[in-house]
Amino acid sequence: TPLDSAKLLLAFKPAPKAKAAPAPVDSEARIALGRMLFFDPRLSKNHDISCNSCHGLDTFGVDNKPLSDGHRGQKGTRNSPTVYNAAGHIAQFWDGRAASLEAQAEGPLFNPVEMALPDDRRLVATLASIPEYQKRFRQAFPGETQPITRATVTQAIAAFERQLTTPSRFDAFLEGDAGALTAQERRGLETFVAVGCTTCHNGGAVGGTSFQKLGLIEPWPHVADAGRFEVTKDEEDLNKFRVPTLRNVEKTAPYLHSGSVQALPEMVRLMARHQLGQALPEPDVEDVVAFLKSLTGALPQQYISAPELPKSTPRTPKPDPS
Amino acid sequence: TPLDSAKLLLAFKPAPKAKAAPAPVDSEARIALGRMLFFDPRLSKNHDISCNSCHGLDTFGVDNKPLSDGHRGQKGTRNSPTVYNAAGHIAQFWDGRAASLEAQAEGPLFNPVEMALPDDRRLVATLASIPEYQKRFRQAFPGETQPITRATVTQAIAAFERQLTTPSRFDAFLEGDAGALTAQERRGLETFVAVGCTTCHNGGAVGGTSFQKLGLIEPWPHVADAGRFEVTKDEEDLNKFRVPTLRNVEKTAPYLHSGSVQALPEMVRLMARHQLGQALPEPDVEDVVAFLKSLTGALPQQYISAPELPKSTPRTPKPDPS
Numbered sequence: 001t002p003l004d005s006a007k008l009l010l011a012f013k014p015a016p017k018a019k020a021a022p023a024p025v026d027s028e029a030r031i032a033l034g035r036m037l038f039f040d041p042r043l044s045k046n047h048d049i050s051c052n053s054c055h056g057l058d059t060f061g062v063d064n065k066p067l068s069d070g071h072r073g074q075k076g077t078r079n080s081p082t083v084y085n086a087a088g089h090i091a092q093f094w095d096g097r098a099a100s101l102e103a104q105a106e107g108p109l110f111n112p113v114e115m116a117l118p119d120d121r122r123l124v125a126t127l128a129s130i131p132e133y134q135k136r137f138r139q140a141f142p143g144e145t146q147p148i149t150r151a152t153v154t155q156a157i158a159a160f161e162r163q164l165t166t167p168s169r170f171d172a173f174l175e176g177d178a179g180a181l182t183a184q185e186r187r188g189l190e191t192f193v194a195v196g197c198t199t200c201h202n203g204g205a206v207g208g209t210s211f212q213k214l215g216l217i218e219p220w221p222h223v224a225d226a227g228r229f230e231v232t233k234d235e236e237d238l239n240k241f242r243v244p245t246l247r248n249v250e251k252t253a254p255y256l257h258s259g260s261v262q263a264l265p266e267m268v269r270l271m272a273r274h275q276l277g278q279a280l281p282e283p284d285v286e287d288v289v290a291f292l293k294s295l296t297g298a299l300p301q302q303y304i305s306a307p308e309l310p311k312s313t314p315r316t317p318k319p320d321p322s
Numbered sequence: 323t324p325l326d327s328a329k330l331l332l333a334f335k336p337a338p339k340a341k342a343a344p345a346p347v348d349s350e351a352r353i354a355l356g357r358m359l360f361f362d363p364r365l366s367k368n369h370d371i372s373c374n375s376c377h378g379l380d381t382f383g384v385d386n387k388p389l390s391d392g393h394r395g396q397k398g399t400r401n402s403p404t405v406y407n408a409a410g411h412i413a414q415f416w417d418g419r420a421a422s423l424e425a426q427a428e429g430p431l432f433n434p435v436e437m438a439l440p441d442d443r444r445l446v447a448t449l450a451s452i453p454e455y456q457k458r459f460r461q462a463f464p465g466e467t468q469p470i471t472r473a474t475v476t477q478a479i480a481a482f483e484r485q486l487t488t489p490s491r492f493d494a495f496l497e498g499d500a501g502a503l504t505a506q507e508r509r510g511l512e513t514f515v516a517v518g519c520t521t522c523h524n525g526g527a528v529g530g531t532s533f534q535k536l537g538l539i540e541p542w543p544h545v546a547d548a549g550r551f552e553v554t555k556d557e558e559d560l561n562k563f564r565v566p567t568l569r570n571v572e573k574t575a576p577y578l579h580s581g582s583v584q585a586l587p588e589m590v591r592l593m594a595r596h597q598l599g600q601a602l603p604e605p606d607v608e609d610v611v612a613f614l615k616s617l618t619g620a621l622p623q624q625y626i627s628a629p630e631l632p633k634s635t636p637r638t639p640k641p642d643p644s
């Protein structure tokens with residue numbers, strides 16, 4: 001017998017929605033500035049990589065590579081997660097080492113294999129050399145005597161990111177429109193709940209609410225990445241990862257922290273087996289995949305259109321390919 | 323009918339225990355250094371406040387004041403939580419704004435109403451002026467060319483804190499010793515689970531695993547503190563706080579982020595009413611209180627005994643009462 005609606009939806013409360021309005025602190029000026037910073041490659045050592053290089057906003061916030069290319073083509077060690085709906089996550093990064101979007105953004109800017117800025121001074125010198133940025137930082141942070149700092153840069157980027165939500169048909173369904181899902185998608189949702197996927201993939205982002213071990217029930221062969229252990233140094237956290245959101249998962253392959261799984265049906269089979277100890281019958285796999293595709297949302301096309309970036313000046317530090 | 327043991331204990335898995343051994347990265351040298359730093363008031367602007375001032379290790383990691391006294395007697399705005407068992411928390415601070423003990427420790431050192439150091443330079447200058455610290459940092463961080471930095475200071479403190487666990491009779495019970503709890507304590511545990519306290523107070527620290535709204539069911543009058551909202555800027559997070567551990571709760575009054583509740587039985591009644599919408603009968607309150615007291619652990623007396631601190635030298639920056 002199918003589960004009743006109330007029970008089905010329990011795991012997804014509070015119902016996710018695009019925020020009605022930005023938090024008061026995220027002024028329009030901050031958001032507009034954050035958008036520019038997100039797209040500006042001059043925030044990288046060689047002026048060739050922006051946040052958008054690895055988190056392409058028109059490709060659902062990812063680059064669809066197993067591992068991204070950073071400064072001088074260097075590869076990182078983890079798959080780039082999407083920036084859409086990340087604001088709702090309990091912590092940022094696969095290991096949760098940043099408690100907020102603001103803290104997160106410091107990572108890539110100064111990471112030698114990502115944007116590779118040497119220090120705060122280089123960041124501030126670059127932005128302060130451009131009069132248009134000077135003006136915009138003053139408007140976005142009117143109370144500050146020194147408005148261009150590492151902290152204000154990350155606050156503006158975070159303000160922009162907080163509105164990166166992707167309402168989907170599943171949200172219409174959660175809000176009571178029973179016809180928003182097809183019969184197969186609805187069956188997939190029931191399987192998703194009944195089988196236990198919602199133990200881990202729950203809440204507004206259908207994920208992002210806890211840290212869980214990859215290979216909880218049936219061990220995963222060779223997990224090279226210590227995951228959450230890196231942050232807590234607690235053996236119990238070895239190979240735990242912040243559960244990813246499944247919103248837009250159809251579009252964010254390859255999968256896992258390692259980017260090592262390409263196909264969504266295969267990913268569903270592996271989850272059922274390793275996280276829940278079940279061999280999921282093929283028709284159920286197909287239903288669950290259909291349900292997961294109903295989580296693909298509408299991109300906020302206007303919000304994410306690339307802004308015009310102000311020109312460098314003679315004072316702007318030069319690209320540094322070293 | 324009493325719940326069976328398996329069901330009773332589900333919420334507390336994985337069974338908490340004092341770590342068998344420190345993480346390999348937490349070398350003996352790091353732990354010993356972290357202990358010294360935890361007790362050293364020269365890490366404060368006026369050389370009068372150490373971590374131990376607010377987190378007295380011989381008083382269960384707290385100061386038992388509603389709000390602590392920091393630099394120049396200034397009061398902060400939140401109650402000092404215990405440092406015991408904090409390593410297991412999903413995030414640090416009442417609002418979870420630090421993702422790790424390392425990130426947490428940066429807070430008080432530079433907070434103007436706590437230890438009030440002006441910047442990294444003052445921290446490094448102080449420690450580098452003392453030959454014994456120079457030697458100990460070199461031993462604790464043998465790979466580093468500059469072993470005294472903000473990052474190594476917080477790594478050493480975190481290494482020390484990770485071993486601050488307090489095994490209690492409840493752990494003996496969890497490990498199968500049915501006689502470790504009295505009949506009343508066991509009844510209290512059953513009520514604690516049956517009534518729903520474990521929805522929020524669960525896991526190794528009996529708390530610390532999620533953020534929850536104070537006044538979830540019945541609104542709490544006047545919550546002045548925005549809590550988790552400060553970190554996420556998400557209205558859904560208004561007045562949410564990281565659920566505190568209940569280990570040693572008998573000893574860590576006053577209660578709540580505000581330190582505004584003094585008595586444990588009253589706190590239990592308030593929780594039942596505001597978090598669960600129930601008027602808990604007095605005999606049940608007494609049983610739950612009895613159970614909570616079984617969570618009081620043994621302090622690691624030798625581990626926490628105050629170390630001898632090396633003397634200042636003429637190069638050590640002077641106390642600054644300003």
Ligand code: HEC
Binds near residue numbers: 080081082094113
């Ligand atoms: C060179 C590729 C690259 C660049 C450039 C980059 N990122 Fe990332 N991003 C990643 C990777 C890889 C991760 C995951 C790393 C990890 O978990 O350790 C990540 C994680 C994140 C997350 C966490 C999402 C989650 O669900 O945990 C956010 C948010 C984010 N990046 C935003 C940004 C912003 C903002 C910028 C620019 C300031 C940026 N990224 C630049 C590759 C990149």
Ligand code: HEC
Binds near residue numbers: 192213241252
């Ligand atoms: C016990 C926890 C747990 C359960 C149960 C669970 N998952 Fe996961 N899931 C995770 C974790 C943790 C990851 C990320 C692991 C990693 O990156 O190494 C993940 C990753 C995924 C991914 C890849 C997402 C991405 O962007 O990389 C998909 C798809 C997925 N799960 C679907 C499911 C489905 C469908 C089920 C039920 C059949 C399920 N999960 C059950 C914890 C769980």
Ligand code: HEC
Binds near residue numbers: 400405411415426437
């Ligand atoms: C003047 C008082 C004071 C001093 C000094 C102080 N703390 Fe705290 N500590 C607090 C308060 C108050 C909080 C909670 C603040 C909040 O949540 O915003 C806190 C929170 C913490 C937490 C988080 C615990 C949890 O469960 O979230 C840890 C760990 C901690 N302090 C360790 C330290 C260390 C290490 C030092 C020294 C470097 C230190 N504290 C110095 C008052 C103090």
Ligand code: HEC
Binds near residue numbers: 535563597610
């Ligand atoms: C829905 C979540 C939730 C439930 C259910 C819940 N609590 Fe709490 N509890 C919290 C939160 C959140 C706090 C901290 C709130 C704050 O500081 O403002 C807290 C604080 C406490 C404290 C004070 C601890 C301290 O150190 O300040 C005690 C004691 C406590 N709870 C016991 C209980 C008991 C007993 C029950 C069941 C009758 C219960 N709680 C049910 C979320 C919950």
Ligand SMILES: [Ca+2]
Binds near residue numbers: 110
């Ligand atoms: Ca970094």
Ligand SMILES: [Ca+2]
Binds near residue numbers: 062079081252253259
């Ligand atoms: Ca991916």
Ligand SMILES: [Ca+2]
Binds near residue numbers: 401576
């Ligand atoms: Ca207290």
Ligand SMILES: [Mg+2]
């Ligand atoms: Mg910093």
